[in-house]
Amino acid sequence: MEGFTFSIPVRVRFADTDAQGIAHNSTYLVWFEVARVEYLREFAGGYQALRDHGIEALVLESFCRYRLPAVFDDQLVIHTRCVGLRGARFRYEYVIARGDEIVADGHTEHACVDSATLRPTRTPDWLVEAIEAAESAA
Numbered sequence: 001m002e003g004f005t006f007s008i009p010v011r012v013r014f015a016d017t018d019a020q021g022i023a024h025n026s027t028y029l030v031w032f033e034v035a036r037v038e039y040l041r042e043f044a045g046g047y048q049a050l051r052d053h054g055i056e057a058l059v060l061e062s063f064c065r066y067r068l069p070a071v072f073d074d075q076l077v078i079h080t081r082c083v084g085l086r087g088a089r090f091r092y093e094y095v096i097a098r099g100d101e102i103v104a105d106g107h108t109e110h111a112c113v114d115s116a117t118l119r120p121t122r123t124p125d126w127l128v129e130a131i132e133a134a135e136s137a138a
Helices: 025-044 047-052 125-136
Strands: 006-011 055-066 075-086 089-098 101-114
Touching: 006 025, 025 047, 025 055, 025 075, 025 089, 025 101, 025 125, 047 055, 075 125
Parallel strands: none
Antiparallel strands: 006 075, 055 101, 075 089, 089 101
C-alpha cells in the first residue's frame, strides 16, 4: 500500500466474528493495536522501551471506517504509518486490506505521558528520530 511504511498480516479468527459471521467492529481496534505495537517493535525498540523510560503512550481517539465485511478465515494485511509528531502527540493511520480490497481504514491519536503522573510529556527525541527515519523510507 503506497505511503505506508509497515504492514502485518492477520487472519480473522472465529472468535473475531459476531452472530452474523462477520468480524465484529471492536476487533478492528484490536487489529490497530497489533499493528501499532509491531510498528514500534520494528522501528523503535518496542512499546516496552517507552515504558522503560517512564513514558506511556495513551490513546486519545480512535476512528474506524468499515468499508467491506471481513469474515472468518480471511487473510488481511494491516498497513500502518505514524504521522503528525508534535509535542506530546502523534497519530497512527491504518488501512486494512484483503488482497486489493480495502476492508477498513482509520486512525488513532496518542499522547505521551509521564507514567507516574499521567501528565503530558514531549515525545522523546529517540522515538521521534526512529519514527521520522521509518517514515522517510516511504
